[in-house]
Amino acid sequence: MQKKGRREQVLLERTVIYTSAVAMDEQALLGLNPNADASFRQRALAYFEELKISQDAWQGCAEALAKGLYSDDHVKFFCFQVLEHQIKFKYPELTAGQHQLVRETLMTWLQAQLISVQPEKTFIRNKAAQVFALVFITEYLTKWPKFFFDILSVAGLNPRGVDLYLRILMAIDAEVVDRDIVHSSEETRRNTLIKDTMREQCIPNLVESWYQILHTYQHSNSELTCQCLEVVGAFVSWIDLNLIANERFVNMLLSHMSVEVLREEACDCLLEIINKGMDPVDKTKLVESLCQVLQTAGFFNIEQEEDVDFLARFSKLVNGMGQSLVISWTKLVKLGDMKNAQETLQAIQAKVPLMLQLLVHEDDDISLNIIGFCYDYLHVLKQLSVLTDQQKTNVEAIMLAVMKKLTYDDEYNFENEGEDEAMFVEYRKQLKLLLDRIAQVSPELLLEAVCRVFNATVQNWQSLPFMEVEVAIRLLYMLGEALPSTHGAHFSGDVTKATALQEMMRLLVNSGVSEYQHTSVTLEFFETVVRYDKYFIVEPQHIPNVLMAFLDHRGLRHTSPKVRSRTSYLFSRFVKSLHKFMNAYIEDILNRLQDLLELSPPENGLPALLTRDDQLFIFEAAGVLIVNSEYPAERKQALMRNLLAPLMDNFKILLNKLLGEQDEERQATLADCLNHAVGFASRTSKAFSNKQTVRQCGCSEVYLDCLRTFLPALSCHLQKEVLRSGIRTFLHRMIICLEEEVLPFIPTASEHMLKDCEAKDLQEFIPLINQITAKFKTQVSPFLQQIFMPLVQAIFEMLSRPAEENDQTAAMDKQMLRRSYFAFLQTVAGSGMNEVIGNQGVENIERIVFTIIQGAVDFPDPIAQKTCFIILSKLVELWGGKDGLVGFADFTYKHIVPACFMAPLKPTFDLSDAQTVLALSECAVTLKTIHLKRGPECIQYLQQEYLPSLQVAPEIIQEFCQALQQPDSKVFKNYLKVFFQRAKV
The missing domain is CATH 1.20.930 (Transcription Elongation Factor S-II; Chain A)
Structure with missing residues (x-):
């Protein structure tokens, strides 16, 4: 009687649940159709969100699935999605009766599939399997231990039931076993427990069911058989191998290997069995x-x-x-x-x-x-x-x-x-x-084989197909990495010690194979001569032949743009490596390159042989040849002028055209061309070094002329971003290459660059000023004092501009500008030019130092905070002593010391973050510097005034001051981290 009463109660509960289920919004469901218009689709989306948050509205979906109320596939899929959301995110909140409803809904739906006229679409079956799997991982260990037995009892060997059963197993594998899915430690523990329980309770039964399925359907239903083989392959990694690797199972799998529609899946299944971890002898x-x-x-x-x-x-x-x-x-x-x-x-x-x-x-x-x-x-x-x-x-x-x-x-x-x-x-x-x-x-074996193939092929290249010739040269190229010593040790000047590799290179450059009419062979030839550049040091007599190949129709003038482009880069590398051996051919090379170095104006309509990026490599190569030649300085200057004068002439013409141009697209084209002209000049300067400076080569005046030519473009209001970018890069190069003769150009350039600029312009301009400051130090002090406040005010104005709350780009630009500003102050303070800041007037100095303190404390940017503490310690070092800046000691105690405590106490100051720890380290240096400059007075202030004001316990104050007085700064840095970790608990 009791049992009967309980069953009636469950049925009653279920009836109440179903009848209380909220009726489905039929109008919203229309929006699930892919062809529905936007308003219906929007309504369907809103309805889904509504069902997700409702406590019981989802039950309408459960009822629809259990009773088969809808025939529309999209509605059925929608109902499963709603159910999936409930199980994933709301299951703990549901009542026991609602849990029962979910289980019974799924089982009722499963039973219905066995007798329905049409099988469900694959996407619905897959979604149903996912929902079953989610219920399984939630309930198997507690409320539904007979999960598999229940499903098997319904599915039996009915083909539709078997299909769903196998899909459910694969969905469970994805949730519980799949190693590609990252699980939390809690999920991993749960999954381990599920697998252990399955091994104890049901794995042998599951394996038996797989055998029966394979046996039943191997000749009649290849799709189900393949699905089952996939399941076996998925589960074999964690179940007892003897259940699968036995005579009856393996014999069946091997029989499947002979069936065309099954053998690929059978192969994969056998591979999973082989891959299972086990004892080496048994394996x-x-x-x-x-x-x-x-x-x-x-x-x-x-x-x-x-x-x-x-x-x-x-x-x-x-x-x-x-x-x-x-x-x-x-x-x-x-x-x-x-x-x-x-x-x-x-x-x-x-x-x-x-x-x-x-x-x-x-x-x-x-x-x-x-x-x-x-x-x-x-x-x-x-x-x-x-x-x-x-x-x-x-x-x-x-x-x-x-x-x-x-x-x-x-x-x-x-x-x-x-x-x-x-x-x-x-x-x-x-x-x-x-x-x-x-x-x-066996390096000897490899070298011998490559040598045999290479020699036979390259000696007969005219009569062989391209693929054989290409692969022969490719093998020679590959030896460079396969035998690492090939680059140097395999090339010897001693004829008696000439190696196989040396002989192959000689054959390569003398055979005429560079004339082969196929891009793959041509490219492989050039790649290989550049890889084995050391060979030409031993046999430099072959350099002219290779140079000609680079310069004529085989290389830079090849019919294929791909070959021309790659050859430009390889030519540059070849020249950089072997320029010492090219002195006799320099002028000839430069003459042959002349037409390739032209700045092709956009209006001539002729396609240039080389792209602008390719030309960069050629300009660099030309620069390397001139700078490293054995010519006297006057000749080097003449050659460099010949190289750069056409660029300057073209630049002036194009700039005038740009100033009078109305069409925006044409303006952009002209600006791009001007930018490349500047870029080409910049690239030639890369040839200079400490041994060969611009001044020693007599080329200073040529580059100063370039500056005089390019800088007027800064006052052009059209396309200013493009023009400024190129000229700024050129200035960076000139500051590196030229001496103080560059300095007169800096004020004018700076004035133009600070006009009508955005945050990004300022941010990119500051590194230029930092570079000048670091290189010329006191020489630029007057200029810096003059530009200092206008630059600072421009930065302040930019940072104070209002921006949209969600504008991430503007926020990032401001953060980067703030960092650049602090980097600028750090460079000035660190270059021993404290007078630059010191001469700005009391009000301005105070304002600047306040921004540094604000940067250290208020902005959650550890990179900027670190820089700010570096500046503060530098200022304390410069001005904080007994004979320092008047009033600075007072300022130190009132503002700098508190900053050293306020910043680390902020919730955003994350002591587990590496950058933040570096900022804290600089904060410790600042406090150490204050103590170094002020001595016992600093300790007294901390003990008697500041730390008590923070309600720090007397024994901690004592401990803090002792650590601060330690001569080893590392001790204090470590202590400070612990101090703030305790303070923030």
Whole structure:
């Protein structure tokens, strides 16, 4: 009677719940249709939000699912989404009756699927499976221990039931097992407990259900069979392997390997079994038994298999088996179990012929999937003291396979590289790793093989297809990294010691292969001569031939823009490396480059051979040749003027055009051209060094002329951002390269740059002033005193401008400007020019120092705070002593000391943040500096006035002052961190 009464009560509860469920908003549901108009879609969205926050309105969705009230797929999906939200975020708030309702809703819906006319769409089944999984992880350990038995009892072997059961298992795997999903420590504990409980209570039953499904549907329903194989593969990593790796299961999986529609999934499932962590001896036995069966069944006869998709999966399986054996071997060697290690090594060796077949397969995906095993096998060989003849043969076979697979195929599109081409480039990178590993196992073998292939190919390049020629040169190029000593040690001036590499380079540059009419060969030629630049130091007689290749139709004047662009960069590198050997050809080179260095004005309509970015490299190369030549200073100056005069002339013409131009698009084009002219001049200056300064080369006047030419553009109101940016960069270069002759240009430039500027302009201008200050120090003191307050006021005005509350860009610009301002003050104070600030008048000094204190305390920006404390300690050092600035000692006690306490006490001052700790470290330095300058007076002030005002306990005050007086500043820094950590608890 009791049981009957309880059941009636539950039914009554459920009836009450369903009847009290809020009716669905039919109008809102119309908006779920993808073709509905925007207003309906908006209403549906609002309705979803309403159901999410409602305590019981979701029950309408539960009722709709349980009773099948709607046939529209989008409405059903919507109902599951509402349910999903309740379970994810509101489940603890629901009553026991509502929990019961969720469970019964899902089971009722599941039962209905078995008898419905049409199966649900896949996206609905997947969403339902997710909801089941969410209920499972919430209730399995407490209220629903028979979760799987209940589902299995409903699903049975009904195909629709099985489909949903398998989808639910995969959804549970995603929630509980999937390692790609990051879980909190609490979720991880819960997931571990769920797996432990499942192992105890139901895993054998689940495994049995999988066997029955596979057995029942293997011939009649490939989709369900594949789903089931996926489930087995997912679960095998954490369940007892003996439940799966047994005769009946493995035999069934192997039988699936012979069924076309099942074998790819069967392959993946076997791979998951192989990948399961286990004892190395047991793993070897498992792999070997599986291999034996596969071999007997004929799966190792690769050449007879035409299905490349299956072979790609099979290749992964073989790769997994090989890598598992290598892991077992490594573990056994570490354990000192040499007997089993030797047996495992023999097992690895036995897989090599199959591995090689897959590696050389014409399909790159199949080859790529086996590379991991190849790499690990070579790693094993590297650790063996002596290689057998067979192992040496294997190494050679891998190497020949790599050489073959590096080759481009006919379909590779060099002019318009797409996804296929990108995949081949990545594949080549993996092959290169194999080549590097071969070099570690047997460098002599690699060098000999490359030499053989290279010589045979390059000697007959005219009669061979491009892909063979390209790969031969590519192999020579790859030796540079595979054999690290190649760059220097392999090139010797002694003819008797000429190496194989030296001979290959000689053949490369003398063979005429640079004339080959294919971009891939041309590029490989230039890449290789630049990689082996050290060769030309030994045999400089070949430099003219290579220079000509760079300068003519093979390089900078090639028909392909791609070749011209890459060659520009490589030419620059070649010149930088070997300019000492080019003195005899400098003027010839410069003459040949002349037309490439022209600043092509936008109106001539002719496409330039080189892009502006490519031209930068050529200008730099020209600069390097001139500066490092053996010419006297007058000749260097003449050559540099010849190089830069056309830029200056063009600049003046284009600037005049810009000033009179009305069309905005045309203005932008002209400004861009002007900017590049400045950029080209900047780039030539990179050639100078401490050994070859601008002054020593007699080029100062040329660059001063550039300054005179470029600076007037700062007063141009059109496109000012672009123009200022380029000229600012040029000024940075000139401050580095020129001496005090640059100084007269700075005031005018500064005046223009500070006109009509934005926060970003100011922020980018300040580093220029910092650079001048740091380099010229007292020489620029008068200029700094003059510009100091206008610059500071411009910054204050910019920082005080109101901005939109949510304007993140404006907020970031202000933060960066504030940092730049403090960096400026730090540079001035740190360059020993305290008079620059000291001569600004009492009112201005006070205002500036207040901004520093504000920066240290009020803004939650640890980078700026650190800078502010550095400035404060510097000012205390300069002005805080007995003979310092009048009134500064008073100011120190009233404002600087409190700042050192107020800043770290702020809630935003995060002592677990590395930048903030650096700011605190500078705060400690400031307090140490105050103590150093004021002595016992400082201690007395802290003991008797300031710290008591903060209600600090007397014993802590004593402790603080003792730490401050320690001679080792590190002791006080550490103490201060602890002091504020305690204060903030």
